[in-house]
Amino acid sequence: MDFRAELASFLKSRRARLRPEDLGVRPFSGRRRVPGLRREELAELAGVSMDYYTRLEQGRAQNVSDAVLDAVSRGLRLDDAERAHFGNLVRALHHGSADRDGTPRPESVRDGVRILLDSLGDVPAYVIGPRLDVLAANPLARALFGDFDALPAARRNVAWQVFLAPGARELYPDWEEVARDTVVALRLDLGRYPCDDRLCTLLGELSVRSEDFRRLWAEHGVREIAQGTWRLAHPEAGALLLHRETLHLAGSPDQSLVTFAAQPGSESAAALVLLSIALTRSSSSAGRAIHS
CATH class of the missing domain: 3.30.450.180 (Beta-Lactamase)
Structure with a gap:
C-alpha cells in the first residue's frame, strides 16, 4: 500500500470540501485551479509554513508532532474519526502503527x-x-x-x-x-x-x-x-x-x-x-x- 499517496489523497479531499470564505481566511490571489482550500490557505489556518505543510501532505515531513496534527486537523475541520485516521496515516509512513506493530492480534473468539x-x-x-x-x-x-x-x-x-x-x-x-x-x-x-x-x-x-x-x-x-x-x-x-x-x-x-x-x-x-x-x-x- 502506498501510504504517501493515501495521505496526500486524504488531505486533498478534505481541503476540497472547504471554502476560504466560510473559514474567515483571506483567499490567496491568483487563478484557483482546484476547489476548496489551497495549501497556502490551510498552512495559514494551521499556523505552519507553506513549505512544511507541503512536505506533510506529500508524506515527506519527519517527526510530525501531535500539536501539528491537531492544528492541521482543526484547519481542515476534521472530526474525531478523521483526526485519528490522519494520525494513523502519518505514523504508518514512519513507524508502521501508533501503538502496535501494524498487524492485528490473533483472531480466535473466546x-x-x-x-x-x-x-x-x-x-x-x-x-x-x-x-x-x-x-x-x-x-x-x-x-x-x-x-x-x-x-x-x-x-x-x-x-x-x-x-x-x-x-x-x-x-x-x-x-x-x-x-x-x-x-x-x-x-x-x-x-x-x-x-x-x-x-x-x-x-x-x-x-x-x-x-x-x-x-x-x-x-x-x-x-x-x-x-x-x-x-x-x-x-x-x-x-x-x-x-x-x-x-x-x-x-x-x-x-x-x-x-x-x-x-x-x-x-x-x-x-x-x-x-x-x-x-x-x-x-x-x-x-x-x-x-x-
Whole structure:
C-alpha cells in the first residue's frame, strides 16, 4: 500500500470540501485551479509554513508532532474519526502503527462470546475482526447473510460479501448505503493495521474486481459507524427492517459483536421468530437422522 499517496489523497479531499470564505481566511490571489482550500490557505489556518505543510501532505515531513496534527486537523475541520485516521496515516509512513506493530492480534473468539452468540435466539449476530472478517456467527445470522462457516476463509468477510458475492444487491435494497459504510470501515482499518498483508490483499482484489468499490474508495470517507438501520429482502424471511448495533468486546480490542435486532412486535420480529423456529426444526431433524 502506498501510504504517501493515501495521505496526500486524504488531505486533498478534505481541503476540497472547504471554502476560504466560510473559514474567515483571506483567499490567496491568483487563478484557483482546484476547489476548496489551497495549501497556502490551510498552512495559514494551521499556523505552519507553506513549505512544511507541503512536505506533510506529500508524506515527506519527519517527526510530525501531535500539536501539528491537531492544528492541521482543526484547519481542515476534521472530526474525531478523521483526526485519528490522519494520525494513523502519518505514523504508518514512519513507524508502521501508533501503538502496535501494524498487524492485528490473533483472531480466535473466546468461548464466552460464542455462548453469548448462540444465546441471542431471535437476534442475528456475528463477531467481526480486522478487515471485517467474520470470525463467528450464530445460526440466524448465517441464515440471513450466508453460511460463513461453509465458505473459504477469504470469503468469510463482510466486504467480500457486499461487493463480490452473487445476490448481494438483491439482499440489500439500500445497497449503496451498505457498500459505502463498508468502505468507510475498511479505510479505518487500513490506518490501524498498515502492515497487514491480508488487508492489502483484500483491498487489491476488491479494487480489481469491483468498479463500485473503486468509486467509493476514491471518496476517502472516514467515520466510525457503530449503529444504523438495515433493510433486507430475504428470499425466505421476506422484507426485514433491522437495527444494527456494534459492540466492542472488552479484552479483545480487535473484535466487535454486531447485532441485528427487530423492533419488538413488528413484522420483522415475527419473521425472525419464524426463521429461528424453522432453523431449530431443521437442526432437530438432522440430529434425528444422524442417530436413526
